Every structure is written in structure tokens, then in C-alpha cells.
Amino acid sequence: MTEFDQLFKALNITEENLKKEILNVGVVQTVSKASFIVEQEKYIKWLAIVISGKVRVWQENENRQILLYYVTPIQTCVLSLSATFRDCKSVINAKTEEETTVIKIPVQYINDWGYKYKSWNKFTTDAFINSYEDLLHSYKNLAFNKIDKRLLDYMQSICKKNNTTYINISHSKLAQEIGTTREVVSKILKQFELSGIVNLKFKQIELL
Structure with a gap:
């Protein structure tokens, strides 16, 4: 075809x-x-x-x-x-x-x-x-929605779509997806990690 x-x-x-x-x-x-x-x-x-x-x-x-x-x-x-x-x-x-x-x-x-x-x-x-x-x-x-909620919602949607808890993505790419800066995303992800929401690796995020 x-x-x-x-x-x-x-x-x-x-x-x-x-x-x-x-x-x-x-x-x-x-x-x-x-x-x-x-x-x-x-x-x-x-x-x-x-x-x-x-x-x-x-x-x-x-x-x-x-x-x-x-x-x-x-x-x-x-x-x-x-x-x-x-x-x-x-x-x-x-x-x-x-x-x-x-x-x-x-x-x-x-x-x-x-x-x-x-x-x-x-x-x-x-x-x-x-x-x-x-x-x-x-x-x-x-x-x-506040930026932290937009970020978490986006990551959860990606995990649900791909049936996984891992997201292979850079902080810069995440920032582009939710309309903010890389520095803001990095700061929020660090807060998420301290709160036990994510585990951060190089260009990979594990949603806990």
C-alpha cells in the first residue's frame, strides 16, 4: 500500500x-x-x-x-x-x-x-x-497549573503512555515541553528527589 x-x-x-x-x-x-x-x-x-x-x-x-x-x-x-x-x-x-x-x-x-x-x-x-x-x-x-504540577503531570503521562517508570530525557528538553527554563526544571526535580518522588540519573528520571 x-x-x-x-x-x-x-x-x-x-x-x-x-x-x-x-x-x-x-x-x-x-x-x-x-x-x-x-x-x-x-x-x-x-x-x-x-x-x-x-x-x-x-x-x-x-x-x-x-x-x-x-x-x-x-x-x-x-x-x-x-x-x-x-x-x-x-x-x-x-x-x-x-x-x-x-x-x-x-x-x-x-x-x-x-x-x-x-x-x-x-x-x-x-x-x-x-x-x-x-x-x-x-x-x-x-x-x-503551577510549573511543578505541569512537570509532574507531563512525566506521569509519558510513563503511562510508555508503560514504564523511566523517562530518558534531558532537563533542557523537559523545559521545552512545559514552557520554562532548564534551571527551573532542575530545581524542581531536585525538590522532587528530596521528597522521594523521583530518582535522578544522567539524562534519565525514574518516577517512584
């Missing part, structure tokens, strides 16, 4: 004309880990739909990163999608967390397909709805 076949099946695309258009203008690209898909303050020329891999989306201001959400297979970055409708610069950065394969669609087709094809309209609408929930969660986390 090709990348295009995976996309057609996952999005339930049955319109033959849409399939032909995607095959004609879509570009399959496999990019290495830590590659930019979108860069803040640059115009977006392509909408990337992730076929395999994972993309981290964040905003950056004064060297501080605020994680917004992740893009996983058969998803796209909704803030990139919104920018394609207005021909404006990107307000976010998007970078691969691992080797990632995407299908790139030129932006001039995005809006038109929404009017012409029901399945494409559903895909873009669902993308907005799902990402709205992710963005709302990120906003609530930043607005109402």
Missing part, C-alpha cells in the same frame, strides 16, 4: 477526482529527525499531512518555547492549515520528533478542495475540532 493509498483509506476519500488531484499535485517526502516542517514567521507553501512519524508544534518567544500539540499519522498541523486560508506567515514552529513521512499539498488547492469535495471538507473540519481541544488543554495547563 502506497502512502497515497494509506491517506485515501484513512480519510475515506471516495471521490475519484479528488484522488486524481492529490496524486497529481501531492509530494511524498521522508524527512529525518529534528527537521523543520514549518518555521515561525515564514510563509507556508505546502500543507503537510503526516503519514508516519511524529511532529512537535510549538511557539517561541524570547527563547522560551510553549508546546502546543503533536501531529501524528493521518493528521496535519491545524495552525498551518489556517494560515493557508489567509496567505499569512506561520505563527508556529513544527519539527519532526523522529523520521517522518509526509504528503505535501500545495496551499493553493486547500481551500478549493474544501468546497468541491465532501471528504476533504470533513478532514479539515475534524482537524480544527481535534486541535481546538489540544490547544484548550495547553492553555488551561499554562494558565491554571
Whole structure:
């Protein structure tokens, strides 16, 4: 099954004309880990739909990163999608967390397909709805939770997802994930260790 076949099946695309258009203008690209898909303050020329891999989306201001959400297979970055409708610069950065394969669609087709094809309209609408929930969660986390709680919640979610008590991550990377500085994360982790919540090792944290 090709990348295009995976996309057609996952999005339930049955319109033959849409399939032909995607095959004609879509570009399959496999990019290495830590590659930019979108860069803040640059115009977006392509909408990337992730076929395999994972993309981290964040905003950056004064060297501080605020994680917004992740893009996983058969998803796209909704803030990139919104920018394609207005021909404006990107307000976010998007970078691969691992080797990632995407299908790139030129932006001039995005809006038109929404009017012409029901399945494409559903895909873009669902993308907005799902990402709205992710963005709302990120906003609530930043607005109402203290940094120590955000850090503990993040580590617990990683452990639960991977079914382990160990997290292989640097303090700098943790700081990026919760929107603070490495120094703050290191200080909180030391407090957690003294309280018997974690055991700290080099680039590894054990949740007790």
C-alpha cells in the first residue's frame, strides 16, 4: 500500500477526482529527525499531512518555547492549515520528533478542495475540532497549573503512555515541553528527589 493509498483509506476519500488531484499535485517526502516542517514567521507553501512519524508544534518567544500539540499519522498541523486560508506567515514552529513521512499539498488547492469535495471538507473540519481541544488543554495547563504540577503531570503521562517508570530525557528538553527554563526544571526535580518522588540519573528520571 502506497502512502497515497494509506491517506485515501484513512480519510475515506471516495471521490475519484479528488484522488486524481492529490496524486497529481501531492509530494511524498521522508524527512529525518529534528527537521523543520514549518518555521515561525515564514510563509507556508505546502500543507503537510503526516503519514508516519511524529511532529512537535510549538511557539517561541524570547527563547522560551510553549508546546502546543503533536501531529501524528493521518493528521496535519491545524495552525498551518489556517494560515493557508489567509496567505499569512506561520505563527508556529513544527519539527519532526523522529523520521517522518509526509504528503505535501500545495496551499493553493486547500481551500478549493474544501468546497468541491465532501471528504476533504470533513478532514479539515475534524482537524480544527481535534486541535481546538489540544490547544484548550495547553492553555488551561499554562494558565491554571503551577510549573511543578505541569512537570509532574507531563512525566506521569509519558510513563503511562510508555508503560514504564523511566523517562530518558534531558532537563533542557523537559523545559521545552512545559514552557520554562532548564534551571527551573532542575530545581524542581531536585525538590522532587528530596521528597522521594523521583530518582535522578544522567539524562534519565525514574518516577517512584
